[in-house]
Amino acid sequence: VQLVESGGGLVQPGGSLRLSCAASGFSLDDYNIGWFRQAPGEEREGILCISSSDGDTYYKHSVKGRFTISRDNAKNTVYLQMNSLKPEDTAVYYCAAEPPRDWETVQAMCVLGDFGSWGQGTQVTVSS
Secondary structure, three states, X not given: OEEEEEOOEEEOOOOOEEEEEEEEXXXXXXXXEEEEEEOOOOOOEEXXXXXXXXXXXXXOHHHOOOEEEEEEOOOOEEEEEEXXXXXXXXXXXXXXXXXOOOHHHHHHHHHHOOOOEEOOOEEEEEOO
16 A cells, blocks of 8 residues: 655645645555645644545535545546645645545544555645
């Protein structure tokens, strides 16, 4: 199981970025997928997770309406579209995968940042 994030960088406040998470060794559409972030001096937090089955999605309140997740099963890739970025969105962003579980458990694992397989992370800096 391998996950590789890309697409991070420096963006001005109000700007947009799209992060990619490419998987190898397994099919992303068989797994629960999450995007997480860790800011300097902060704990890792789950910001957006999507279920493996019916598309149930958890959004951290601070990103709802600005961030969206999507899958391209043909490319075995998941994307995180981030719009209206704010300086407080600055962090290392990670994608992670978790085998199928009931959605209540997946949400709790998302909040805790407790998925099983992780990428290496990509830095997002929002600054003028």
